Amino acid sequence: MNYRNSQSWTKLLLILALTCLGWSAARADDAWYTPPAKSSGEIVLKVVMVEDEDENPAAAGKQAAKALEKAMGSTPLKAVIVSECFEDRQNKEKLLSGICSVLPKEIVLGGATYGSFTQKGCTDFDSVCLLGIGGDGVAVAAGLVTNLGTAKLLFEDHRELIEKRLRAGGEKLAAVLRKTDNDQLLVLIPDAHSPKSQYMVEGTQKVLGNQFPITGGCANKNAGQTFVYFRGKAHEDSAVGVLLSGNFKVSLSGRMAKDNEGVIRSANEGAAEAMANFKGKPAGVLAFNCAGRRSKLKNFQDELDAIQKAIGKQLPLFGCYCAGEIGPVDSLEEKKPGVLSRGSGWHVMFTVIGR
Amino acid sequence: MRLPAVVLIVLMLAGNALAGDPVALRLESLTVAPPHQPLAVVDIKNLQDGPYQGTVTLEAPDGWRIAPDKQPVSLGAGETKRVSFRTEGGLNLAVNSYPFTVSASAVTKAGGRTIVRKQNISCASAPYFKPTIDGDPAEWKDAIPVAFLVGGKKTVLSTYWNRRQFCILVAVEEDKLVRRGTSGCFDAVYVDAVQVALSPQDTKTGKSPDDEANRFEFLFVATGSGTNGKCFQLAEPGMKLAEAAKCRSLDGLEYEKAQAAVSRTGSITYYECSIPFRPMRSKIRPSEGREFFFSVLVHDPDGTGIRDWGQAAGLWPSQRNALAWSKWQGAKWGEKPPFDNKLEWGLCSSKY
Numbered sequence: 001m002n003y004r005n006s007q008s009w010t011k012l013l014l015i016l017a018l019t020c021l022g023w024s025a026a027r028a029d030d031a032w033y034t035p036p037a038k039s040s041g042e043i044v045l046k047v048v049m050v051e052d053e054d055e056n057p058a059a060a061g062k063q064a065a066k067a068l069e070k071a072m073g074s075t076p077l078k079a080v081i082v083s084e085c086f087e088d089r090q091n092k093e094k095l096l097s098g099i100c101s102v103l104p105k106e107i108v109l110g111g112a113t114y115g116s117f118t119q120k121g122c123t124d125f126d127s128v129c130l131l132g133i134g135g136d137g138v139a140v141a142a143g144l145v146t147n148l149g150t151a152k153l154l155f156e157d158h159r160e161l162i163e164k165r166l167r168a169g170g171e172k173l174a175a176v177l178r179k180t181d182n183d184q185l186l187v188l189i190p191d192a193h194s195p196k197s198q199y200m201v202e203g204t205q206k207v208l209g210n211q212f213p214i215t216g217g218c219a220n221k222n223a224g225q226t227f228v229y230f231r232g233k234a235h236e237d238s239a240v241g242v243l244l245s246g247n248f249k250v251s252l253s254g255r256m257a258k259d260n261e262g263v264i265r266s267a268n269e270g271a272a273e274a275m276a277n278f279k280g281k282p283a284g285v286l287a288f289n290c291a292g293r294r295s296k297l298k299n300f301q302d303e304l305d306a307i308q309k310a311i312g313k314q315l316p317l318f319g320c321y322c323a324g325e326i327g328p329v330d331s332l333e334e335k336k337p338g339v340l341s342r343g344s345g346w347h348v349m350f351t352v353i354g355r
Numbered sequence: 356m357r358l359p360a361v362v363l364i365v366l367m368l369a370g371n372a373l374a375g376d377p378v379a380l381r382l383e384s385l386t387v388a389p390p391h392q393p394l395a396v397v398d399i400k401n402l403q404d405g406p407y408q409g410t411v412t413l414e415a416p417d418g419w420r421i422a423p424d425k426q427p428v429s430l431g432a433g434e435t436k437r438v439s440f441r442t443e444g445g446l447n448l449a450v451n452s453y454p455f456t457v458s459a460s461a462v463t464k465a466g467g468r469t470i471v472r473k474q475n476i477s478c479a480s481a482p483y484f485k486p487t488i489d490g491d492p493a494e495w496k497d498a499i500p501v502a503f504l505v506g507g508k509k510t511v512l513s514t515y516w517n518r519r520q521f522c523i524l525v526a527v528e529e530d531k532l533v534r535r536g537t538s539g540c541f542d543a544v545y546v547d548a549v550q551v552a553l554s555p556q557d558t559k560t561g562k563s564p565d566d567e568a569n570r571f572e573f574l575f576v577a578t579g580s581g582t583n584g585k586c587f588q589l590a591e592p593g594m595k596l597a598e599a600a601k602c603r604s605l606d607g608l609e610y611e612k613a614q615a616a617v618s619r620t621g622s623i624t625y626y627e628c629s630i631p632f633r634p635m636r637s638k639i640r641p642s643e644g645r646e647f648f649f650s651v652l653v654h655d656p657d658g659t660g661i662r663d664w665g666q667a668a669g670l671w672p673s674q675r676n677a678l679a680w681s682k683w684q685g686a687k688w689g690e691k692p693p694f695d696n697k698l699e700w701g702l703c704s705s706k707y
Binding site for chain 1: 517
């Protein structure tokens with residue numbers, strides 16, 4: 001069997017597996033769910049990143065997808081979260097088509113960001129990073145809300161309307177994500193940058209509760225670049241939620257900083273705190289970081305080095321630079337008693353996942 | 356008996372430190388929009404021969420919060436430092452002008468002398484956008500305009516960026532637009548123009564002609580008729596400052612990779628230009644939040660003379676530097692050299 005056939009068979013088997021396992025679609029704006037997790041099943045998180053040096057986003061997408069497929073080995077993928085920073089819709093769609101030429105488009109989710117970082121480095125130009133989530137020990141519910149009605153509203157001019165619409169959008173999104181006793185983490189990717197994002201978080205908390213762990217990052221807010229991804233398609237003025245369930249634990253931590261030294265120090269402290277509070281064996285780390293923090297760094301790598309001092313260099317690390325971050329806020333002014341996660345800016349939000 | 360502390364208040368409305376002042380103060384332009392909690396940065400220079408110890412205090416416009424609003428500072432003789440203050444609660448104003456008051460109080464046994472500077476600062480940042488360079492200013496409503504007055508005439512700087520280009524719209528209020536080459540003699544006649552310099556963050560302009568430039572410097576002029584415009588590259592990093600400071604003919608300095616269109620509506624001349632990032636990318640990387648230096652001279656030889664953004668942005672008189680800008684035939688320079696070309700600017704996300 002040649003390599004191409006092998007890839008086609010893998011893709012076909014993956015789709016069949018998802019179908020046989022009871023993967024199903026529901027209608028809200030859109031949502032899908034995998035079957036419940038097995039208590040002792042494995043949890044597999046893998047991360048790949050590809051920088052495109054040739055201005056060929058489709059090839060970059062395909063390369064990243066193949067690398068993820070290889071990294072997952074025999075473990076079927078349940079969801080793939082994309083962070084990408086190609087410029088313009090046409091290039092983003094080419095990238096998605098490249099990814100979906102290898103992986104089932106139904107499970108491809110995510111958003112446009114300002115770049116990504118993994119254990120292997122940081123990118124800010126024509127790059128894609130994929131987080132693969134798989135294993136019997138994790139279940140995924142993914143939802144999409146569209147037409148939020150806030151993409152063209154300015155916070156200073158339309159604050160009340162933004163608040164109303166995003167709270168409603170957050171509540172609607174959380175409502176379509178099945179709530180079970182095993183739900184552990186919501187990853188929220190809204191086209192609603194800081195400070196708008198706080199209202200969407202509050203909407204989800206109406207359904208999930210104030211103490212439910214929520215993390216995530218807001219999509220790139222640049223004109224013509226603002227997209228979230230669901231079922232391998234780009235959507236504007238929308239939000240994606242990915243609810244992870246199973247017999248595993250999460251530990252969240254967030255830190256804010258606005259200068260070179262502060263960004264480096266706070267990244268180390270936040271990562272160390274998330275690791276210290278995690279009692280078990282970590283399977284991976286999510287880090288939703290602020291693009292503004294990155295801009296204060298004299299050398300991007302310095303912040304990654306600081307993170308690696310806390311989490312080591314072996315754990316899968318899915319990092320992206322966002323237009324707003326969701327998690328435990330650091331600022332005293334923004335903290336709210338009894339509320340775990342909020343939406344803010346200038347933060348890096350860490351989540352350690354494992355058992 | 357100990358003498359009571361003497362506190363002198365000196366208002367530095369024009370930004371000129373008075374003779375005998377212990378320090379000079381300046382607020383840098385904001386590089387992040389007010390709702391995104393920018394840092395407010397105060398430059399303080401010790402003008403004394405000996406060390407200076409004191410406290411810098413920042414007062415914000417109504418509705419803003421500064422926490423903490425006081426910070427200790429110690430400076431050696433002649434030393435300059437940047438002191439950062441966290442801001443919260445700021446909102447965008449359409450005029451993009453924010454009134455701050457900064458003061459420095461010396462700590463001495465005999466008491467403290469307080470120097471106060473009131474300064475309106477702007478958010479100097481380029482939102483992400485891809486305009487068409489055609490001389491039509493209609494696409495620039497989502498930029499962040501920075502306006503200043505010289506000789507009663509208004510100049511408005513607007514900028515956009517994307518991965519490929521840094522784009523500039525300069526709206527110049529002036530009685531007449533003088534195009535290059537209208538008399539048939541390209542270099543002998545004073546012409547209207549916009550001269551810009553971009554430099555990486557943390558660079559300083561040299562003070563010796565033997566030093567190397569660290570700026571990318573361009574000139575935009577109106578040519579021919581209609582919206583025709585032309586760009587010339589005057590300097591790039593590595594060039595000797597002495598060479599850039601020589602008065603050169605523009606012939607041979609044409610920079611075809613840039614785009615320029617110049618239009619005129621009523622009493623306003625619009626210079627709409629774009630400079631490709633690719634040749635600058637290793638020095639100034641086009642990414643969100645990037646900070647760098649961007650400075651502008653507007654040449655209005657038959658009107659106000661040179662309009663210098665450095666002066667409007669509050670640079671100190673000691674920051675004039677003849678080596679900071681290239682000389683070219685067709686420019687009419689003032690008696691004093693222009694201010695330095697290291698003015699804070701940022702690349703930010705789009706408005707919405």
